[in-house]
Amino acid sequence: MGERRKDVLVAAYLFEDLARNDFEAVLTLAEHRTIRLESALLVQKHGPERLRVIEAGTNGGRADGAFPPSVWLAVGLLSPTLLAQTSSAVSPDVVDAFEKYRTVRGIATAMESALPDGSGGIVTIYDSSDAGTVDLALPNAIKRTVMDIDAVSATTLKNALAQSTA
Secondary structure: OOOOEEEEEEEEEOOHHHHHHHHHHHHHHHHOOOOOEEEEEEEEEEEOOEEEEEEEEEOOEEOOOOOOHHHHHHHHHHOHHHHHHHOOOOOHHHHHHHHHHHHHHOHHHHHHHHOOOOOEEEEEEEEHHHHHHHHHOOOOOOEEEEEEEEHHHHHHHHHHHHHHHO
């Protein structure tokens, strides 16, 4: 059986309320098991390296309080700097691992250009076979950037996060 691929989608929005509507739609799809969601973030970008996570969710619904590794995976892929700022338990080695992975895979450049300053956004990681359904749930996005991550890399990064925060 082939290795499952995951898509990492960054969707940009002019207005936070439109991003929130689409974020809610993605979580609803996950809660009804229509898609296999790893994690979803509702974010706001104030400037270079100035990101804020407003809300997060997983296949089980909203991720309130302590985030599971799947949410930290999305944060780390979006911005290792934000990962370091928001989780003091994450070791510098894990932050470096995210930086290296983003650089090697070309994700760093794509992520930096995906969200313009002053925009709202959604970052979501889901099974690649659900791409069409996820795309339909994001009608308000003004820009979409999609990258892929293999299941082995996703698991390796999540395990490093789990060990670092344990």
